[in-house]
Amino acid sequence: xxxxxxxxxxxxxxxxxxxxxxxxxxxxxxxxxxxxxxxxxxxxxxxxxxxxxxxxxxxxxxxxxxxxxxxxxxxxxxxxxxxxxxxxxxxxxxxxxxxx
Numbered sequence: 769x770x771x772x773x774x775x776x777x778x779x780x781x782x783x784x785x786x787x788x789x790x791x792x793x794x795x796x797x798x799x800x801x802x803x804x805x806x807x808x809x810x811x812x813x814x815x816x817x818x819x820x821x822x823x824x825x826x827x828x829x830x831x832x833x834x835x836x837x838x839x840x841x842x843x844x845x846x847x848x849x850x851x852x853x854x855x856x857x858x859x860x861x862x863x864x865x866x867x868x
Contacts, residue, residue, distance in 0.1 A: 831851075
């Protein structure tokens with residue numbers, strides 16, 4: 769083998785090793801990034817249920833509601849359901865902010 773052929777072979781091998789190392793590190797970094805859970809910035813989509821006993825009727829009354837707010841926390845609307853133990857009917861309420 770001539771010196772020129774040996775130099776080309778060494779350079780090709782060095783390039784292949786460098787490329788393999790780069791790709792290996794990149795895939796390792798991707799695997800670590802993919803495994804990390806992404807933080808949730810959106811507010812939870814939750815309904816809140818509050819129950820209490822009415823002293824006059826001796827019945828348990830529950831009100832379940834959900835508020836809709838902007839990303840900055842400004843109130844937009846709310847929806848709710850009122851339930852009274854022993855009654856089949858439920859009442860619904862919807863409120864929204866009027867534009868100023």
